[in-house]
Amino acid sequence: MSYSLTAKQYVQARLDYIYGNANLPARQLIDSLRDQPPLGEGERKVAYPHGEDKVVAFLSPKWAPSDPSLYGDYLVHDPNSMKKRFYSKKILHALLPEYVPDIHMVGSRPGMEITDRVFSADPTKPVTILQSLKRHVSLKRMERKITKLGLEHDGYVDNIIYDDSDKAHYVDDLRYDSLVGIRKGIKRLDKADRARATRWLEKMLALEGGDNVPAWHNQQHQKDRNR
Numbered sequence: 001m002s003y004s005l006t007a008k009q010y011v012q013a014r015l016d017y018i019y020g021n022a023n024l025p026a027r028q029l030i031d032s033l034r035d036q037p038p039l040g041e042g043e044r045k046v047a048y049p050h051g052e053d054k055v056v057a058f059l060s061p062k063w064a065p066s067d068p069s070l071y072g073d074y075l076v077h078d079p080n081s082m083k084k085r086f087y088s089k090k091i092l093h094a095l096l097p098e099y100v101p102d103i104h105m106v107g108s109r110p111g112m113e114i115t116d117r118v119f120s121a122d123p124t125k126p127v128t129i130l131q132s133l134k135r136h137v138s139l140k141r142m143e144r145k146i147t148k149l150g151l152e153h154d155g156y157v158d159n160i161i162y163d164d165s166d167k168a169h170y171v172d173d174l175r176y177d178s179l180v181g182i183r184k185g186i187k188r189l190d191k192a193d194r195a196r197a198t199r200w201l202e203k204m205l206a207l208e209g210g211d212n213v214p215a216w217h218n219q220q221h222q223k224d225r226n227r
Helices: 007-019 025-033 079-095 129-148 180-187 191-208 215-226
Strands: 045-050 054-059 103-108 111-116 160-162 168-170
Touching: 025 054, 079 103, 079 111, 079 180, 079 191, 129 160, 129 168, 180 191
Parallel strands: none
Antiparallel strands: 045 054, 054 111, 103 111, 160 168
16 A cells, blocks of 8 residues: 655644544654555664655654654654754755755644655666776765865765765755855755755754754764764
8 A cells, every 4th residue: 555645634634633533644654654664764763765757754863852752653743843844955956956855845743844756776787897986986076076065974885875976865854053155055056045055044944043053963863973
């Protein structure tokens, strides 16, 4: 069984949850995925296919920064925390469109996000020496651009996907301790993208309550430091 939750259905699911309707599309989505193998699973989230070209990722209990109440197997998250996550990822996609998938939706009941899916090259086909070289070059180019923006990434092999053209894509969360590099990167965007990214940054900072790094980034970064 496959079940794809549209934006309209997701909004209705939020309303249904608030008003106690037991027929929840979000619940149906979760239930439909129970017997499916995930695309990826880590300490902070588990990801499943969503429709033809998207991924739905549920944030795991080990990562949750707020409300400890459960929604099925996944935690309810603070809505503002999830909104900050959305704006942050929109900005990072604008700065690194070749390497970071776009995000389309977040939810707090349960904590979840829907992003573009990156399709990997056929794992059954042997990788040639030329392909290995192309992948290495693409990876190093991606890492240089990430570092230039003052970002940090986890080089774990499952966090990096190579597509059919041997281009590297980063599918985990990027971390940062400062907004300096991000602000510089936004200034280098073309006019339309710069305006959008600036609005996302302003909305993110308004939710945070000041010109600082979102709390969810700090918590995640500190946990990674302590591992």
